[in-house]
Amino acid sequence: MNNQNRIYYIVGGTIAVGLLLAFLVFAFSGGLDSPVTKLPSRVDSSSSTISHHVVIEKKIDSLSQHNVTPTKYTTLKSEISSGLNAGMYPNSIKTNLDNRLADAYSKAVIAKINNELSKNPINQNEVEIYLTHLNTIGLANNEVLNFRRILKEYNYWTVSVPSKVETFVKKSFANYNSDQYLSLKNELEGSSNISPIILSHPAVKSSRKSSLARLQKYYNDYVQYQMAMSGFD
16 A cells, blocks of 8 residues: 555544534434433523412412302412522512412401491301411401300390390389390390491391381380279279
């Protein structure tokens, strides 16, 4: 082999090796289909964060008087905290979600209670559950305090007053007290000290009417008794 042919072989071999190396670099850099799984990009991570955020917002916005419960509030509160702990969003977004949940939950609960207060009779146990929960999570406000006053009035007119009338009319005529009679009668006929929602509530209207009728019957029977005792019957 002469020197010229040897040079050709050396040059050809160098070119072949160079092409092989170029091919390998191209293949492993992703130029060809590769079974190697790509790591998620920053865009994918951002998209996942936005999706998680939006999902929670939609759950919060779906709260209404028809589906709200203390359990749903607790579950959503937990989901918000879990998202932060998992690095799905920063603390500023968690704070916004917490505030959004508090506002939506309060509005849904207040609407539910207003609806319950219009029912006859009022489901006081259920109303109390929601009022207590609002107080427990720090969302009690003047409206919540007003609900408690309304329930107190409701109990007064549907339980306390009828009980006072019942006690009075069971007394013997010999123990009749005119001052007590007039006090009960004036209270049952008056309305200046009753809140509008209670004054118009069917259960309260019925209770006042029946209590006044029982009181009036007792008084009429007492008058007849007095006339009989005086010899004018």
